[in-house]
Amino acid sequence: MKDLTTLKAKAEQTRTAHAYRAEGASIRFTEDLVAFMKTSRLTRTALAEKIGSSPAYVTKILRGETNFTLDSMVKIATAIGCELTIGLRPLAPVANPQRNSKVSYREIAPQPSSILNDQPR
Numbered sequence: 001m002k003d004l005t006t007l008k009a010k011a012e013q014t015r016t017a018h019a020y021r022a023e024g025a026s027i028r029f030t031e032d033l034v035a036f037m038k039t040s041r042l043t044r045t046a047l048a049e050k051i052g053s054s055p056a057y058v059t060k061i062l063r064g065e066t067n068f069t070l071d072s073m074v075k076i077a078t079a080i081g082c083e084l085t086i087g088l089r090p091l092a093p094v095a096n097p098q099r100n101s102k103v104s105y106r107e108i109a110p111q112p113s114s115i116l117n118d119q120p121r
Contacts (some may be wrong), residue, residue: 015083016091026068034062050079 037047042107044058051058060066061076070084077084 015076027064029068029073030062033076033080034080035083040080042080048082051076079097 036042037044044062045055048055048058057066066072070086074084
């Protein structure tokens with residue numbers, strides 16, 4: 001039981017780390033881009049032309065191998081006729097790992113992501 005408590009505490013530390021949250025934001029942007037491309041039938045080559053880059057760069061973007069800047073995100077959004085919106089919302093309450101709690105990490109995790117396989121079951 002102690003190992004489980006330690007694991008939960010480490011998982012919570014990871015979820016509150018800057019790198020985890022930054023990667024999550026990047027993944028959500030990429031997922032939105034992929035969804036838009038599917039619904040509008042926009043190919044990688046067409047997106048590359050719209051943003052003035054190579055199809056190889058678009059492939060890197062879609063694989064999550066790009067560290068986006070705000071400038072690049074705005075450029076991509078504008079090229080596909082979208083507006084990039086960024087907002088702030090309060091962080092989810094942090095579960096106390098010392099307390100005997102029935103709270104699932106999925107209930108307190110940032111927005112679920114299919115890429116992270118973090119969809120609620």
